[in-house]
Amino acid sequence: MIDSFINYLEYEKRSSPHTVLAYRKDLEQVAEFVELSFELKELSLCTHSELRAWVIELVEQGLSTTSVNRKIATLRSFFKFLLRSRMISQDPTYKLKSLKNPKKLPEFLQETTIESVLEESVYEPSFEGQRDRMVMEFLYLTGVRLSELTALKWKDLNLIEDQVKVLGKRKKERIIPFTKMLKQNIILYKKEFEERFSKIEGNEYFIVSNRGEQSYPMMIYRIVRHYLDLFAQNTRRSPHLLRHTFATHLLNKGADLNAVKDLLGHSSLAATQVYTHNSMEKLKAVFEQAHPKA
Template sequence: MLFSFLNHLEFEKRYSEHTLSAYRRDLTQFEDFLKGAFGLEDPSEAGHSEIRAWMVDLIEQGLAATTVNRKMATLKSFYKFLHRSGEIQQNPTYKVRSLKKPRRLPAFIQETAIDKVLDEWVYSEDFEGQRDRMVIEFLYLTGVRLSELIGLRWMDLDLQKGEVKVMGKGRKYRIIPLSKSILENIIRYQKLFKETFSNVEESDYFIVRNTREPAYPMLIYRIVRNQLDLFVQTSKRSPHVLRHTFATHLLNKGADLNAVKDLLGHASLAATQVYTHNSIEKLKAVFEQAHPKA
């Protein structure tokens, strides 16, 4: 059943390997819990009470509400698949409710700080130094996710049109425009790439290690953290913070919310609206500073 479900997610839903790994891990943990707590070998025999018991167990382990909800979402997808396939008569997750979670505003970097990261820090002129700069610049100026940057190949970049084709969640493509400044730096990086590795193949990954092999998540995390440590005060220094910063700065400059949604590759407007809070807070600050009766 698990094998069929994961095949369904991979080939019909077209989920990424990262997402598939998360589903596989959650379901394996649930199977282990059923065996240990109830002696059940088959997840199809579990009912609402067993699922609710796992939820309570996860809470008692101290897991965050977002993590518990994600695991419950995995079970809901799994049992929905079993129900539609005729493996079970009733879906035991039908009455499972998600935990309430505190609303957390996305952390972002102030414009003055990101300007220092890009303009004041002296990056070495060798391939590694210019690659590191490109990582920071590309994440901030396009808003791509970490996984999207790692999967990017040279063939996805159209330097003539000034745009990049990105494969996002659900293996859906979107087009992101490239600014004049980043285009110039991409061309410079491309030249250095060619000098370092003798040539540039269309199938080459855009961001690579010194061995020409594709970058891996921890390398990108390390690059971002090392650069942001020098100028940024916030405790969050991850690649995703640069994505948050991209969205927040666009909205602060008056960008249309729907346009930002499309640039980020969000499926719904609700996921983008969280960034509007930061813009509203900025408006409040301007009001309080400038209005005589504030």
């Protein structure tokens, strides 16, 4: 039954390989637990009690609230699939409650910090330097996800319309415009790319290793951490930080929430609204300046 669910995720929902792998690991983990603890050979035979026992086991192991809740979400998806497929008659996750998770606001960089990070003099005038600069600029100036950047190809860039086509979660395409400054730097990077690897073909990856191979997550992490270490040691340094910064700065400048949602590729407005909290200090400043009784 787990294999049937995984096939459903891969071919019907078109979930990412990362998501599919995570779901499989969660389900195999709980299946092993209920077999050892309750001698249940099939996960579909579980009741609320066995699943709750597994959640308690995870908490006692010291797993974070976020990780436990993700695993609970996996269970819910799995048993809903079984219910829809009429493999079970009742959903044992019906009364399974998620753990209360204290909300953490996304971190972001101040405008002065990001200006320093993107300063031209920070990067070496070589292919590697211009490639690294492009990674930092592209993450901040388009808000793309790490996986979207590593999958990007030259054919996805439209230097006439100043926009890029991105393939996001669940294979959803979206178009993101980019600035004239980013366009100019893409052209400079393209020149360095062609000098290093000869003429560019459309199917070639946009961001590549020093040997011309497709970039990978750890490579992008190393680049981002290296340059953020120079100016932002007191914050979490990751590619996603630049995405958070992109969204927060847009909202601080008065961008429409729905427009930011579309640029980020969020499926719901709720996922985007978290960034509005980071704009609260600016709202307070406007209030104190404008309100007659402030």
